[in-house]
Amino acid sequence: MVTAIRADWVWTAVDDEPIRDGLVIVDGGTIAAVRTFDPAAVPEGAELIYRPGEFLMPGFIDAHTHISINPEKGNQIGQLFDPIEIQTMRGVHNLQKMLASGVTTARVLGEERLLDITFKDQIAKGNVSGPNLLVSGRIISQSNGHGRAISAFDGVDEIRKGARQNLYDGADLIKIFVTGGVSSTRGGGLLKASYSREEVRAAVEEAERGGTYVSAHAIGGPGVRLAVEEGVRTIEHATMATDDDIALFEDVKPWVVLTQSIMMHPTGIEQGDADNPIIMQKLFAAREVAAERLTAIVKSNTKLSIGTDSMHGLFPFEMQTLVRWGMSNVNALKAGTIRAAEVCQVEGKTGSLEVGKAADLITLAGNPIENIDHVESARLIIKNGVRQDKLDA
Template identity: 35%
Template sequence: MIERVVIKGSYLWEGYSSEIIPNGALVMEGEKIQIVAPFAEIPHSAYDTVLDFTGCTIMPGMIDSHTHHSMDPSLENYLERMKDTIPELTIRATIMMKKDLLSGVTTCRTLGDKDYLDIACREAVKNNLIPGPRSIVAGKGMRAATGHGFVGYPFKGKEEIIEAIKKNLGAGADFTKIYITGTLRRNGDLPSFLSYEEIAAAIQTSHEAGVKVASHCVGGIGLDWALELGLDTLEHAYHISDHQIENLGKSKTQPVLTPSPILNDKIVNHYPKHLIQGHYDEREEISSRIRSLIEAKIPFALGTDGMHGELFKEAEYSVELGASNLQALQALTINGAAVCNMENKTGSLIPGKDADIIAVEGNPVENIQSLRKVKLVIKEGRVMSDTSSSHKQERGLMFS
């Protein structure tokens, strides 16, 4: 018999509305959520066990919509360390994935790793070989032969890109990742390293196979082409213009914002030395551009770009740049689920969805820094982490 567990807190936020349920609770049975309501309205006959997180908010598990499993920005010159051997990258990835999970990330979207490492990680988690979030993965990212992309592989011409996409999908990739632009301006310019024809071929080939296309793209003519051609997710958008924001709002393209690689000194100071000053020089301009995109009320998702275990920082940065707490929370949950094509499975606490649940101390709708204090992580109905040893002893549960 599957145990029915009720999880209650001082508050419950279901993932959609600005309303928070005081003394809210949910019932999970196996992998699924069955009931969401004030605790007083749930009959005793509906559950067998109570997990009491008084003082906490029960909310959906968070989604890191842009990361790389084997990336570790705490390392000196960490982008160049993506050239380490596959065994080294694999060990690093397993450590990073556990770190993500314990921070409340139950789903992550990986924008490329070396040699299909991300696909192997996805399957290892799925088969309970290692702890980590569920993943949707891009496989090998595609960049121009002379273009930007520390994690990407170089390809030249649309035929090579088409063949690479087919190989990626054959290996088990869930979507396509391309690199259209760099990150910083080059003498004031933002060139597109991929041609119009190459971008068109990547999008058409992927869409014909039924998968989305994501692109590292910060602005310039490449962003104009991407919106025209139907890019699915726009990653970073650091130098997006007002006109491009207007066109983005009219399109079906979903923006994924990653503030930390620009605003977090811990990351910037570990870039290759020739890139550090440029990131500081463009910080103010990029902050202004992100603020303008947020002010346009275009729904966005958030990603760490490899700053594992610190997705909460992206929410805090987005609030500093003009987002409401609710917008930031939705970016980490239901908007992330939409980017991952998983909104019918996760991203909100709705009966019938997977039991991806976290408890955070306090109320994040009022104080976004509550996301720093994760007290419980449940992924697909399995308790992955409870930071209080007293909870474990009192409840006698088996923790994964």
């Protein structure tokens, strides 16, 4: 089954400039050609999809999210204790919203009861629709830490065991929590460094022994430096990173994944936890410095990507916000595609329109390099060569 897709612009994510009047040939689930449109280049018998006025590009990659959490409903940690059936129903809905916004791959950084591993498997089998997933299994946090829900891991031996169990059960990476966070009432202050150096090192050792890496929730404070120094590969949030932390990011070059909508968007924590004074106090403390700190990160040579952190459907807002902090439109688009693929270690498979890569692609109603707000207008959505925008048709 061969499909030829023609659009006014084709942007590969490798080059800055889009191809005008471009053509992408999809053969099965794979990209077979990317070029300027020419009727003679359309293979005989191919289905031709022509999208005049539209911008064809790789599907978005959400480098940090969750499946069963809805921040707008409040008490995110409490949501992880809900009956598994309720979490599953929320998850099905959330995954559909992600896909409809143009997200074709997502990295899931915290679920309980291996819900993420089950969803990854069921999506791959075609039993439920959603982006292709990278998953982290059990949340590795402390008994008194941010992110702690059902399970908790204290001390080097428990962390080793948790990491090994996750890898055995099918986790793609290990997620740990090394600082406090906004959306917990009993997890401590934002700048609390919650794991010891030895505990963080144990997680990194076990991940690397298993052929993968550690992602760490790290808002700010000494935990950020500790995580980078001990070999954590992806730093999540970094909302309160100091100039010294940013210099360390430039030096050691971990990936930093910014999650802005959950903190900045009116339907995020602001809405969900409006009646919780502890969370509101932490939210406003983070917001107070966020614009200045995130602008400093964007201006630096930090390796950056983005994630919605459960703000399902709001991935476009993450790219728009990067532009607000001074990033160019084209680099914001790269942060949400080719760079996010590197964060997820899937750059050999997806994240750009190149021959041999998976046909994960979307069209937008206009050119976002000219006007970033077009990222909100996903139309055609194809994942692994299969149309996702017409699944119900």
